[in-house]
Amino acid sequence: MLYSSAPVGGGSGTRARTVIAMQADPNPMKRKRKPIKSKNPKKKTTMTKPSGAMAAVAEAKRRKPSKRMLKLFKKRAQNYHSDSDDDDEEEVVEEGRRGEATPSGGNDEDGSTDSERGGGSEGDDEGDGEGGHRGGITRFDEGCRAFRVAFSKIMKKKLPYDALGPMLSAHKKLVVEKLAEEEAEHKAKGDAKKEKILASEKGHVKLASFLDAKEKSLIKIATKGVVRLFNEVSKAQISQRGLNPSRTKVAKELAKQRKQTFSPELKKSSTQGHGDHLPFNSSKLSNSVEKENDDEPGWAPLRDSYMLTSSKLKDWDKMPDPAASVGQDVFPMESSSSDEE
Amino acid sequence: MARFKHNARRNKKWGSAKPPVLKKQPPSVDHVTGSKIPKSFVFARGKLPGPLKQLELDLRKMMLPYTALKLKEKKRNTLKDFLNVAGPMGVTHFLILSNPKSVPHLRVARTPQGPTLTFEIHEYALAADIARSQSRPRCPQDLFKNSPLIVLSGFGAGGQHLKHLELMTIMFQNIFPTIDINTVKLASCQRIVLLNYNSEEKLIDFRHYSVRLQPVGVSRRIRKLVQNHQVPDLRNLQDVSDFVTKAGYGSESEPDEEAATVSLASDLDRVNRASTKSAVRLQEIGPRMSLRLVKIEEGLCSGGVIFTEFG
Numbered sequence: 001m002l003y004s005s006a007p008v009g010g011g012s013g014t015r016a017r018t019v020i021a022m023q024a025d026p027n028p029m030k031r032k033r034k035p036i037k038s039k040n041p042k043k044k045t046t047m048t049k050p051s052g053a054m055a056a057v058a059e060a061k062r063r064k065p066s067k068r069m070l071k072l073f074k075k076r077a078q079n080y081h082s083d084s085d086d087d088d089e090e091e092v093v094e095e096g097r098r099g100e101a102t103p104s105g106g107n108d109e110d111g112s113t114d115s116e117r118g119g120g121s122e123g124d125d126e127g128d129g130e131g132g133h134r135g136g137i138t139r140f141d142e143g144c145r146a147f148r149v150a151f152s153k154i155m156k157k158k159l160p161y162d163a164l165g166p167m168l169s170a171h172k173k174l175v176v177e178k179l180a181e182e183e184a185e186h187k188a189k190g191d192a193k194k195e196k197i198l199a200s201e202k203g204h205v206k207l208a209s210f211l212d213a214k215e216k217s218l219i220k221i222a223t224k225g226v227v228r229l230f231n232e233v234s235k236a237q238i239s240q241r242g243l244n245p246s247r248t249k250v251a252k253e254l255a256k257q258r259k260q261t262f263s264p265e266l267k268k269s270s271t272q273g274h275g276d277h278l279p280f281n282s283s284k285l286s287n288s289v290e291k292e293n294d295d296e297p298g299w300a301p302l303r304d305s306y307m308l309t310s311s312k313l314k315d316w317d318k319m320p321d322p323a324a325s326v327g328q329d330v331f332p333m334e335s336s337s338s339d340e341e
Numbered sequence: 342m343a344r345f346k347h348n349a350r351r352n353k354k355w356g357s358a359k360p361p362v363l364k365k366q367p368p369s370v371d372h373v374t375g376s377k378i379p380k381s382f383v384f385a386r387g388k389l390p391g392p393l394k395q396l397e398l399d400l401r402k403m404m405l406p407y408t409a410l411k412l413k414e415k416k417r418n419t420l421k422d423f424l425n426v427a428g429p430m431g432v433t434h435f436l437i438l439s440n441p442k443s444v445p446h447l448r449v450a451r452t453p454q455g456p457t458l459t460f461e462i463h464e465y466a467l468a469a470d471i472a473r474s475q476s477r478p479r480c481p482q483d484l485f486k487n488s489p490l491i492v493l494s495g496f497g498a499g500g501q502h503l504k505h506l507e508l509m510t511i512m513f514q515n516i517f518p519t520i521d522i523n524t525v526k527l528a529s530c531q532r533i534v535l536l537n538y539n540s541e542e543k544l545i546d547f548r549h550y551s552v553r554l555q556p557v558g559v560s561r562r563i564r565k566l567v568q569n570h571q572v573p574d575l576r577n578l579q580d581v582s583d584f585v586t587k588a589g590y591g592s593e594s595e596p597d598e599e600a601a602t603v604s605l606a607s608d609l610d611r612v613n614r615a616s617t618k619s620a621v622r623l624q625e626i627g628p629r630m631s632l633r634l635v636k637i638e639e640g641l642c643s644g645g646v647i648f649t650e651f652g
């Protein structure tokens with residue numbers, strides 16, 4: 001038959017295995033019954049009619065199992081209805097059946113026993129419709145129930161959670177080592193990355209507070225500069241607009257006035273104010289020094305000195321002279337303004 | 342049918358021949374002052390980590406419009422390549438970012454043979470950080486159309502004319518184009534670069550602001566009404582006079598100094614009119630840096646060292 005006597009695998013699984021093996025039992029019975037039935041129902045009947053001596057023995061056996069079978073069936077029905085997971089009972093029943101099966105299997109031909117059993121069940125079927133049915137059902141349910149019991153047993157059993165899964169022990173060690181190595185590598189890489197990021201962020205200040213005192217003071221300084229610039233622009237442009245363009249004389253006077261007003265003005269403001277004035281101022285001053293009374297046209301290319309004067313940056317080391325003189329003025333200004341603040 | 346359509350499309354293309362459009366070159370010489378407009382390249386040498394790349398972009402934006410905004414540099418480009426390109430294009434200054442030994446440095450150099458100032462960037466904050474920390478970051482559209490004005494402060498303090506300080510001032514003044522007071526339009530002065538020298542720590546604070554003019558003497562509500570063109574909510578008021586004359590609380594950011602007011606030369610926009618008082622309000626944009634001068638070299642990243650901080 002299909003059941004195996006030697007247990008395979010862990011000790012805890014044997015019971016289930018044997019039970020499962022048991023379950024194979026009724027099916028082969030059934031299976032063997034069916035093809036016989038399907039192929040030749042007539043033949044079965046012929047098979048169930050043995051010769052004389054055999055018939056007697058068969059009959060005797062027929063009666064015995066039939067009664068026993070009835071009892072058994074009743075028990076099973078009870079078990080089924082009682083809904084109690086009584087393994088021992090099951091086991092007893094199973095073993096009982098098993099016990100039955102083996103001698104019967106051993107004594108006679110399989111076919112005859114099958115036919116007997118089949119006949120028995122059939123007889124039951126015929127004789128006692130319910131019982132027979134129940135017999136058939138319980139057998140099936142028996143199988144189901146046994147399976148259910150086995151399954152629940154397996155589910156109850158708590159397997160040790162092994163991350164590596166079931167494997168042979170030596171291989172396990174290898175895999176564990178490898179995993180440990182990988183983890184160490186990842187860690188090292190992670191640390192290196194963190195260091196890298198830290199290094200790249202060096203000096204980069206994430207603004208904690210936006211407007212603190214220092215920033216406000218800086219903004220004030222810048223604002224002062226802008227205000228000065230705008231004031232001068234407004235002065236220049238308004239006065240320009242006031243005495244409006246009739247080129248010649250007025251323009252000359254205007255230009256003179258501008259130059260005169262600018263130089264003291266810009267000496268005051270100088271580097272504390274507008275850097276952009278200085279180059280302008282210096283170029284204008286140099287021009288004014290050279291040719292004061294010339295009528296300098298407003299548009300640069302018309303001037304004679306267009307692009308001919310040495311560019312102011314060639315003499316960058318000489319340039320500081322006006323700036324230097326201006327710088328001296330700055331210091332008292334600086335202190336006064338700081339006092340104000 | 343298809344062919345007909347195809348032909349029609351072709352004819353359309355050929356039919357309207359557009360005259361070739363000349364791209365307007367940025368002027369190399371300022372018409373009014375007659376001085377050459379300085380142009381600059383901002384680029385990096387060596388590999389820069391993420392935030393420093395952002396800083397490079399911010400600096401480029403700050404130097405607009407007289408810089409190459411989309412300058413592409415490759416690893417194999419050397420300084421000589423940039424020099425060769427700079428000549429014909431009229432580029433006068435280089436701003437070079439580098440990161441030797443993971444300390445960011447900024448070199449300001451004048452081409453072709455001018456001096457090089459090397460600064461160590463002690464701290465920096467990106468434009469994005471600043472915008473994030475402000476409650477109302479402001480960036481009007483043509484903010485970068487005009488070059489910024491530069492304000493230098495603290496360089497003459499101490500009464501000593503330290504040569505390197507003077508050189509720094511001149512260098513920075515010359516990076517940005519000059520303006521002519523008589524003809525400049527106030528509307529075009531929209532950005533300010535501030536360089537403040539702190540002589541105790543020998544650090545230079547670098548800030549970049551945007552200028553905003555606000556009319557003084559106008560209550561906040563009316564100003565907002567005129568600027569936003571939004572109909573105010575007059576549900577709870579009996580009369581319009583309530584709206585106009587309601588005494589509002591003074592906010593912290595309101596200009597509270599007389600020093601900040603100017604009288605404008607001309608009309609700026611609907612709100613700021615000529616000969617009325619307006620207040621100058623600065624809002625920070627752009628990167629923020631604190632620099633320390635490390636050395637000055639005679640040539641363009643070469644030549645004799647004129648000055649060293651640690652020398």
